[in-house]
Amino acid sequence: MNLSLHPLILLLVFPGGLFLMNIGLLYEWADRKLVARFQSRVGPRWFQPFADTVKLLAKEEIIPNGVHKFMFQALPIIALTGALTAALYIPMFGFEAAFSFEGDLIVALYMLSMMTLSIGLAGANTLSRFTIIGATRALTQMFSYEAPFLLALLGPAIAAGTWNIGKINTFTGENIWLILAQPIGFIIAVVGLMGKLELPPFDAPEAETEIVAGALTEYSGRGLALFHIGKNVELVIGLTLVVIFYLGGIANPIEFILKSAGLFLVVSALQSMFARLRIDQTVGLWWRLGALMGLLQLLAIIFGRYLGEILR
Amino acid sequence: MAIGVLFGDLVKAFFTKPATQNYPFTKTIAPERLRGKLVYDPEKCIGCMLCMKDCPSNAIELLTVDKINKRFVMRYHPDRCVFCAQCVQLCRFNCLNMSNSLWEMASTSKEAFEVYYGREEDIAFLLERAAQPGINEPPCE
Amino acid sequence: MTEAKKEKFIVPIGPQHPALKEPGNFEFTVDGEIVTDATVRLGFVHRGIEKACETRNYTQDMYLLERVCGICSHVHATAFVLGVEKLAGVQAPPRAEAIRVLAAELERIHSHLLWFGVAAHEAGFDTLFMYTWRDREVVMDILETLSGSRVHYSVNILGGVKIDIDQKLSDLIKKDMDFLEERTEHYMKVVTTDETFLGRTRGIGTLSRDRAKLLGAVGPTARASGVKRDVRVNAPYSGYKEFPVKMVIDQTGDLEARFVVRLKELYESYRLIREILEKIQPGEISTRIKRKIPEGEVISRVEAPRGELFYFIKSNGTEMPDRVKVRTPSLCNWGTITDVAVGHKLADMPMLLAGIDPCFSCNDRMVEIRSDSQPSQMMNWDGLRKYGIEYYK
């Protein structure tokens, strides 16, 4: 009996489901609190995201006229599922990944993209003009950051010679921190992560002063809550991925907490330091600079490995 | 040309105390000249009605109880008042004043916004008269 | 939305929109992200102030007109009071005039800092917004200690001012001016050097000098384009005769220039306030003025933080004015937006709107009524006369 229950608990409670959502909300609090402190404010209380979520779940859900009802309700769930599924392949808190196989890096990255895709579809589904512009911008941004971000994560994977996140973790743990060996990759990964999570200055898809709340303008109640949780889970996964790949991996929970907190501080500072980029500026930045640098670094790594093998 | 000019400020803000006042939990002291709720002193009033005449938003009603003995009741509406202090400026006998401590006037019901100032027996007399059927409010001039 | 040959995609901004703290409706026709047409619809804040002025006496009007706009309240009251004083043939004492200028300059500081924060917020630069508003609280505190309210100072009365300043207050103001000057220098550095911020301001919304003149822009919007228009310099009024100011001008006319002009005006305000506090003469702060204002007409112009504010007052010898006409600076500047918006990206629109420091409550004393069923018609005088004759035949 115990043996058969184990994967279920794995999926629903401990690293997979409930626990991850709660950690995600805690991360959101940390994010808001850090930004508030950088802005010389006090910031929210620790239970703020929990209260927000519970409140949203208890609220009336309005379905606007003229939307595809099933899509409207299903998309938040799909987004959250994508994020949670991605978490299964990633070793967190010093534990091994729930599931792991050769090539799970690619699967996890694709699962993370489900979120943006769902947001884009959700925006296109509703008739409001703000949501449509928000959706266009979200998808445009996705096409621009996805490639550099992937390239930045490929660097360590090639260095480690494997596509398995768990194995990369052990590889980075044994060698020097890759932030020293591949600094450009690290920068691209962090900035790409911010783009992926639509954090400022890359928050053009939900720019409040231009298009209200972007693609999610028409969502209220449960849908909004699910999208929020999904985004927070993505934040946890993204930070963990960068820590695993560039900051020397995770061997135990303490290491995990310290390293993620350090990275979090950097991300929050970057968030509050810049003015929002226009969507065309974002795209230009990624394709002209990000992708090119990522490619150059990748070439250098491949060449280095090749050279090493010849020498050996 | 630089990127992240605000970095110094961020570090400074992070390591210093936030600029926030912990308001609802610790009370703040308002400046001396703050124009808060209007306070009326019935002892000094001679009933010149100037305050009523020049009030831009009809927030003051001076009700006469006994004109000869100079007994007046002021009905004041904080919800109409725009706190301009014109009445205080006009009053030659200093019977009007704007309190600098009574500015937390928020309320969940509108009843709180009808304030009677005056001697207690006068207010009771007026309210009683208003409650009687057939007789309307006392005339205000 | 009408179905044209090519389907138009119109993005409305307002009347309820986070970028605008006030209602106003803009419709931008966009092609992708590029704006191809812009219209503005005002009137959501139309309250009928000019008409209401005619039914109240001069004292009440002063407070009513102060509430035309919450940001430049003192300037509105000053313009009205100066006009009425001219009609009545009364001159306020010099100390009162100096205090009026002091309050006006403090208000300019508060207004420019407020605008600076809001513009940074429109650019998505929330940290700068927070810092600016944190520092703005300093000047708000001064205004509150000085006058008793944070927004509607009600400093003026007909014939003078209500409040006086003493040594303690003047020392406090001087100390705070030093602090604000230091902060302003810092912000100047941010605005002119930060790359991400310059990406949103440099070369955006450029208004040439000729165009600004043609469209009748006023205030910092015009001065950023090199138009020399400042009532404080061109036609000094009240205390500005005694305490002159220098005009701040920039030539480029883009958003960056507007930032620079406004921040440089702040320096000028700090200097002027210090000078007033040094040189202010002791004396009376108000004179008596009769309730009935003699018959006559007067024009009163003052420089609000947003530009030239124009008042026309006509009195008929009673306690109430016959007509009060207000023309606010924001109204003059609207034309520049619809002109400049075309060809820019949708993402630039909030910044462009913020660039003129718009103030909707200032505008809305005029309503254009459009019938939904019929297209709006325009007629010249001859046509209208003919129409009238035909109609009643």
Add this chain to the structure above:
Amino acid sequence: MRTDSENYYNQIVNKLKNWARINSPWAIHFNSGSCNGCDIEILATLTPRYDVERLGIKLQGSPRHADVLIATGPVTLQALDRLIRVYEQMPDPKYVIAVGSCALSGGVFDGCYSVIGDLNKVIPVDVYIPGCPPRPEAIIFGVVQLLDSLKKGKKPAKFVVPNDIPDFKLEEKSNGNN
């Protein structure tokens, strides 16, 4: 028929809901003809000196995300149906805070021809904050009053479409296009 355990469960859920509502009032701000004074003071409550985020208050852009409508200004005829539209777009339960003397009674604008004057005539108001404009502290005090009344179990007021206002006809219920 409900069993005791179900009842108990419901009670806990209700308590949790109420707790969440009190701790996370998201607000939307609508200006229905105000002079800006109240608006900038509301904006000032977000900034470092007052920072209402520590009470869980967040200013939202979309009415669909908001719980509390903070309305300022006398209701002008032009802004009237926009105001009702914004109010109707908000999901239940919703609360209204009227800020400033104009929203409470019309203030100086009482009697102007295009002003209705009293917000209460149009939508049900839960908290009134007088002042012209109220200090940011006073606004925070008003919000705390609302949260206190929620703690005591206040129910949101019922909205009735106003019929007694001249020159007014409600547009057909919005389909979400803001």
